[in-house]
Amino acid sequence: MMMDLINTRTFAVILSCLLVGASAQTCDNGQLTSVTLCTHNVAAGKETTQHSTYNQDGKSENAVNGNTSGYWGTRSCTGTLWATNPWWSVDLGASYQVGSIHIYNRVEGTLGQRLLGAQVLAGTAADPLANEVIGTIGSEELLDNPIVFTLDKTVTHVSVRLPGNKKLLTLCGVEVYGVPL
Structure with missing residues (x-):
């Protein structure tokens, strides 16, 4: 199938999809309209920090x-000290076009209630707490577990x-699904 490559960003997304064995959707005239099934968890193993x-x-x-x-006992959860405005962050190490962020919560008793009111931020600011609140x-x-936030953002x-x-x-998992730019 022949595709019209509009710009280098589109080309990068198509190439990323090919590298992970996924496909792209096209409209009738052959121009790329969206990429599906090619995202992967780009946060896995990346550098993290917390309050x-x-x-x-x-x-x-x-x-x-x-x-x-x-x-908690499975060592899959993070935990800060009791504090004012605690935070957690992951540096993805590169720019990604992100389609969704999945947050995994505690499931023991009512401990998951502690996450009520938490804000999820995403963006390109060097200070990760200066980024846009996406949910x-x-x-x-x-x-829900995971709690899923959808977006279309670099x-x-x-x-x-x-x-x-x-x-x-406390977070028991954070997955960021996207493709490299």
Whole structure:
């Protein structure tokens, strides 16, 4: 099938899809309209930081280690100290066109309620907390695991912050689905 390559960004997305064995959708005239099935978790194993660390089992890198279990004992969760406005962040190390961010919450008893009101930020600012808030976790979202935020944005950093006093931020997995630019 012949495609009209409009610009280098479109070419990069098509090439990325080919590298991961996916396909692109086209409209009737053969021009690229969207790319599907070619995103992968671009946060896996990337550099992470957080406001503070609760203990040795709550390290920031736990959120991107591939284990999304919602149980603290499986060492899949991060944990900050109780604080004002705690946060967690991942540096993707490059620019990606991101289509969705998946947040995995704790599933033990009512501990998942601690994530209520958390904000998910994404963008290209060097200070990850200066990026755009793309969503807030409300009571309805707490029922889902993972909690999924969809977007179509160029991203280098993804962060989660929990506004308020005496808050403890715990994440049991963060996946960022996108393609390199």
